[in-house]
Each structure stands twice: as structure tokens, then as C-alpha cells.
Amino acid sequence: MRSIHLTRSLTVLALPLAVAALVAWVSLGESASHADEGQALVAGSVCEAHELKARAAEDPHLSVEIPKEFDKAFPTRAACLSHAAAEDPDAPGPLQPIQFSHKHHAGTFEIDCQYCHSGTDVSPAAGVPSVELCMGCHSQFPKEYDQLEGIRTLKQHWETKEPIQWEQIHRLPEHVQFQHRAHVRAGFDCQRCHGAVEEMEKVYMTEDTIWWPWGLPSKKLEMGWCVDCHRENGASQDCYACHY
Ligand code: HEC
Numbered sequence: 001m002r003s004i005h006l007t008r009s010l011t012v013l014a015l016p017l018a019v020a021a022l023v024a025w026v027s028l029g030e031s032a033s034h035a036d037e038g039q040a041l042v043a044g045s046v047c048e049a050h051e052l053k054a055r056a057a058e059d060p061h062l063s064v065e066i067p068k069e070f071d072k073a074f075p076t077r078a079a080c081l082s083h084a085a086a087e088d089p090d091a092p093g094p095l096q097p098i099q100f101s102h103k104h105h106a107g108t109f110e111i112d113c114q115y116c117h118s119g120t121d122v123s124p125a126a127g128v129p130s131v132e133l134c135m136g137c138h139s140q141f142p143k144e145y146d147q148l149e150g151i152r153t154l155k156q157h158w159e160t161k162e163p164i165q166w167e168q169i170h171r172l173p174e175h176v177q178f179q180h181r182a183h184v185r186a187g188f189d190c191q192r193c194h195g196a197v198e199e200m201e202k203v204y205m206t207e208d209t210i211w212w213p214w215g216l217p218s219k220k221l222e223m224g225w226c227v228d229c230h231r232e233n234g235a236s237q238d239c240y241a242c243h244y
């Protein structure tokens with residue numbers, strides 16, 4: 001993306017110069033038809049090529065140049081876009097070591113939450129998937145996908161056998177007991193507690209402010225949030241259910 005922006009800002013800089021040249025040419029009685037020459041936007045990667053092709057399809061006057069080595073189908077435009085969205089620092093949620101998009105995997109491709117978070121039903125921690133699980137799919141992808149930084153990072157971890165240090169988002173203090181198992185078995189969807197994760201390019205903790213019976217606001221993962229739902233659903237409110 002960066003070099004498109006660069007090209008664009010160079011174009012902006014070049015514009016007054018081009019106008020000046022145009023005026024000079026016209027006043028010399030020459031044709032202005034060559035004034036745009038040398039202004040073509042040049043793709044510097046497959047992802048940039050996808051964007052330039054899309055822009056040129058909308059605006060036939062736009063002059064674009066796609067070098068042969070970047071005129072490829074893979075990585076797909078969808079993969080390029082979701083990779084970029086997952087590294088957007090302005091989107092809510094922490095930046096992860098790999099540009100991994102839930103929207104792309106769990107939304108578009110409908111990969112089941114439990115396929116990757118299989119621990120939810122059997123262990124206290126839902127866990128995040130291993131590098132092996134990612135590679136089960138990604139080792140079968142065309143090599144061109146290595147152009148994406150996230151895929152390269154994934155493969156580096158695969159080679160060095162080092163787990164990925166994902167930034168943790170939902171984390172309870174040590175003194176609190178929580179098991180996914182009981183909650184999932186009681187029939188709650190993941191989304192009930194985590195929001196529409198399949199629509200998130202980058203996971204973040206969703207807002208959910210609840211007013212306790214006695215009027216104190218509590219947010220997600222705070223005690224009031226747990227107790228409120230327990231009260232509504234007839235689950236235990238005994239201190240020792242959640243604190244040993
Ligand atoms: C069940 C198969 C499957 C698994 C498991 C899987 N992926 Fe993917 N991944 C895909 C598909 C399909 C795409 C989209 C390809 C496209 O759109 O061209 C993709 C795209 C990506 C991309 C590029 C687009 C983006 O969203 O950033 C990255 C990076 C990525 N995966 C990382 C991972 C990581 C890390 C894991 C493990 C946590 C993982 N994948 C697990 C199937 C999988």
C-alpha cells in the first residue's frame with residue numbers, strides 16, 4: 001500500500017508542474033495530448049496490482065502499469081484487503097504478531113470457532129490455535145501467498161517451532177474461576193460474551209455495560225457482569241462458586 005500512497009503524493013506534487021507545462025505547450029500552439037505521459041501508476045506488489053486494476057476498471061482514463069511479475073492471481077485481492085485491515089492500528093483491539101483476520105476466516109470462509117478454539121469444551125482455557133493447525137491449511141496454499149507478511153511470519157514460527165505470542169484480550173485475574181465448558185454446555189453462543197467476532201478484522205473486547213440491581217455500572221469481565229447473568233439464569237451467586 002505504501003508505495004501507492006507515495007506514487008499518489010508524487011502525482012499530487014507533479015500536478016502543478018504538469019499544469020504549468022500544459023499552459024506553456026498550449027501557448028506555444030502545441031497539442032497537449034502528451035501532457036499525461038510518464039504519470040502512470042506502477043504496481044509494486046501483487047496486492048497493489050489488484051488495487052490499481054480495480055481503480056482502472058472504475059476510471060478508464062487512469063493510466064496504470066502492472067509489471068508482469070505482479071500480474072498474478074495470488075494472493076487474492078480479498079486476502080490482501082483483510083491482511084491490511086488486520087494491521088490497521090486505528091481499528092479497536094491490540095495489534096497481533098500476525099495479521100490474522102477473524103472476519104476472513106470465521107466470517108467469509110465460515111471456519112467454525114471450535115475448529116480453532118477446540119479447547120472451549122474440554123479445558124478451562126479456550127486456547128488459541130497452534131501453528132500446526134494454521135499450517136494444516138496454509139502449507140497447501142500457493143507459494144505466492146508468502147508475499148504477505150503474516151504468512152511469512154507464520155512460516156517462520158513453523159520452521160523454528162516457536163509458538164506465536166498472541167496478545168491476550170480477555171483475561172481474568174488469578175483469583176477467579178471460569179470455565180468455558182459449563183457456559184457452552186448451558187447453551188450460550190460465543191457471541192453472547194465475545195460479540196460478533198466473525199465480523200471483526202481484529203479481535204477486541206466488546207462493550208457490555210450492565211447495571212447491577214443496586215445501580216453500580218459494571219463492564220464485561222467485571223464481577224457484576226458475571227453475577228448479573230448468573231442471577232438472570234438461576235446460576236450460583238455463591239462467592240465460592242467463582243472464588244476458592
Ligand atoms: C481451515 C483452513 C485455514 C486455517 C486453519 C487457517 N487459515 Fe488462514 N486462511 C485460510 C483461507 C481460506 C484464507 C484466504 C485466502 C484468500 O482469501 O485468498 C486465509 C488467509 C490467511 C491470511 C491472509 C489474509 C488475512 O486475513 O490476513 C493470513 C495472514 C492467515 N490466513 C493466517 C492464518 C493463521 C495465523 C492461522 C492459524 C491461527 C490460519 N491462518 C489458519 C484458511 C485457513
Ligand code: HEC
Binds near residue numbers: 096112169197
Ligand atoms: C482459523 C482459526 C480461528 C477461527 C476459525 C476462529 N478463531 Fe478466534 N482466534 C484465533 C487466533 C489465532 C486468535 C489470537 C489472535 C487474535 O486475537 O486475533 C484468536 C483469538 C480469539 C479471541 C480473543 C482471545 C483473547 O485473548 O481474549 C476470541 C474471543 C476468539 N478468538 C473467538 C472466536 C470466535 C467466537 C470464533 C468464531 C466466530 C473464532 N474465534 C474463530 C483463531 C481463530
Ligand code: HEC
Binds near residue numbers: 171
Ligand atoms: C459466558 C461467557 C462466555 C462464553 C459463552 C464464551 N466465552 Fe470465551 N471467554 C470468556 C471469559 C470470561 C474469558 C476470559 C477467561 C479467563 O481469563 O480465564 C474468555 C476467554 C476466551 C478466549 C481467550 C483464550 C483463553 O485461553 O481463555 C478465547 C479464545 C475464547 N474465550 C473463545 C471463546 C469461544 C470460541 C467461545 C464459543 C465456543 C466462547 N469463548 C464462549 C467468556 C465467554
Ligand code: HEC
Binds near residue numbers: 192221227229235242
Ligand atoms: C451469559 C451468562 C453468563 C455469564 C456472562 C457468566 N456466566 Fe457463569 N454461568 C452461567 C450459567 C447459566 C451457569 C450454570 C451452568 C450450569 O449449571 O450448567 C454458570 C456457571 C458458572 C460456574 C459454575 C460452573 C462450574 O464450572 O461448575 C462458574 C464458576 C461460573 N459460571 C463463573 C463465571 C464467571 C467468573 C463469569 C464472569 C467472568 C461468568 N460465570 C459469566 C451463565 C453466565
Ligand code: HEC
Binds near residue numbers: 176222224230242
Ligand atoms: C459469578 C462469579 C462471581 C461471583 C459469584 C463472585 N465473584 Fe467476586 N469477582 C468475580 C470476578 C470476575 C472478579 C474480577 C473482576 C473484577 O475485579 O471485577 C471478582 C473480583 C472480586 C474481588 C476483587 C475485587 C478487586 O478489586 O480486585 C473481591 C474482593 C470479590 N470478587 C469478592 C466476592 C465476594 C465476597 C463474593 C460473594 C458475595 C463474590 N466475589 C462473588 C466473579 C465473581
